[in-house]
Amino acid sequence: MASSGKKVFIVGPGFIGWNVLELLVKEGYEVTGYLRRNEHADQIKASGAAQAVLGDLNDRALITKHVLDHDIVFHTATADHLPSAQAILDGVQQRAEKGLNTTYIHTSGTSVLADGTPQSGKSSRIFHDNVKSEVDSVADDAPHRKIDLTILDVQKKLRQKAKIAIMMPPLIYGFNPRHKRLSIQIPTLTRYALKHGFAPYVGVGGGVWSNIHVLDLARGYITLLHHLESLSFDSPELDNPYYFCETTGDNEPSWKDIAELIGSSLHKAGELSDPTPCTVPQETYGDIFGDFTDAVAGVNSRSRAVRLRELGWKPVEKSWKESYVEDELPEILSERTDRKAFKGYGGAVAS
Structure with missing residues (x-):
């Protein structure tokens, strides 16, 4: 049994989250996965998950119930499902009311940065995650943005009780032969x-x-988690929740x-x-x-993962x-x- 502070709940341990789960297990975290199919439940258990919970993303009560029992939460199912994100936030707020701290890493995506039209060429506009104002400048109706803004509202309210970050991957590629899942x-x-x-x-x-190999991305989540774990709740770094993860540079x-x-x-x-x-x-x-x-x-959609690189992360995959x-x-x-x-x-x- 893992010690307090090492219990992780992953909503949607699929193409991205399954790889994150395996890295967490290797580091001694006790991981519970929330998923839809019995077959996949057996797969993540074989990968070392302590528990697999079967459920639907729309079952807010069930998601919130399991968030209440976990110190760390990842949402890697989809960037466009508001009820499941709200369910997690409900659990985080209820934990705060009980005096319990939570670390929550949500998965958004760089579609929110989309620039130009299919008839235009390469844009010169590049977003950097160490400049919060660049991401904040995108339109409120941009893809994924409604959910991101909902998360930001809760982050401001729970500043001393929750460490909340938003991972924003670009185009994801790559293949883990053990999982047999494609992007x-x-x-x-x-x-x-x-x-x-x-x-x-x-x-x-x-x-x-911009693009990223799924295994480099999974390591990015772990780098981010360890960084959040190291921060005090009054750290100014928590004021910027955005983290990009890309491999391509220019x-x-x-x-x-x-x-x-x-x-x-x-x-x-x-x-x-x-x-x-x-x-x-x-x-x-x-x-x-x-x-x-x-x-x-x-x-x-051009992004630069300045913050993860400053933490020592670097892409190593194909x-x-x-x-x-x-x-x-x-x-x-x-x-x-x-x-x-x-x-x-x-x-x-x-x-």
Whole structure:
């Protein structure tokens, strides 16, 4: 049994959170995962989770109940589900009323920084997480922002009782062979290519998006957690809750760069007769991200993880190109699905 202060509750230990869970277990934390399926419950238990709780993100009472029993909470399920975030915040506030401190790390995403249109090119606007005003300048109706603002309101109220941070990943790539889970954007664009016979990009494909390997991101969460644990509640660092986590620096690929790699890779694999990427007709957006296609795969989102780097974190995993060719594409091609029946990505997109 872990000692007080080492009990962790992870809402949504999936593509991101499962990797975080495994790192926490290795460090001796007692971890409980909140998830939907029995099969996945067995998987995280095999990874060392002390407990798996089955439930829905809309079950606010159940989520709050388990938050009350944990010192540390991660939300890694989706950046766009307000009721589950509110349920966590309810638990954090109830713990505060009982004199209990909580550390809460919420997952948002850099879609909130989206800049430009699918018809524009690379933006010069870059956001830095050590400059809080840059993130605060985004519109209140930007993607994910409503939930972020809800969290910020509670953070101000509970300044002496809770350490609250918001992790904001960019485009996530990478593959953990033990988990057999894929990311969202690039695999979805690849499945579109397999269905339609060409590698797609949205608009002119000129927008760029910072990116991060999921295993580097998982280590970023641990670095952030240890940092929060080291801070006193009156630390001015807690006034800025934002943390980016990216690997690319000034070498972010454009969406057309990504399409070119998809096209050349599928051509080499014998899946496409022509590697040349093409613009996506709007009438087929339903086979990518539907109404969110422009925002998710057509604009700019440039971020710099200044704060994590200052804490000693650095990316060490494969580049997005190496990961795609060596790990993700083989897994996508092994999927036993009816490619013509593919209907795009139907869930919420974390970034």
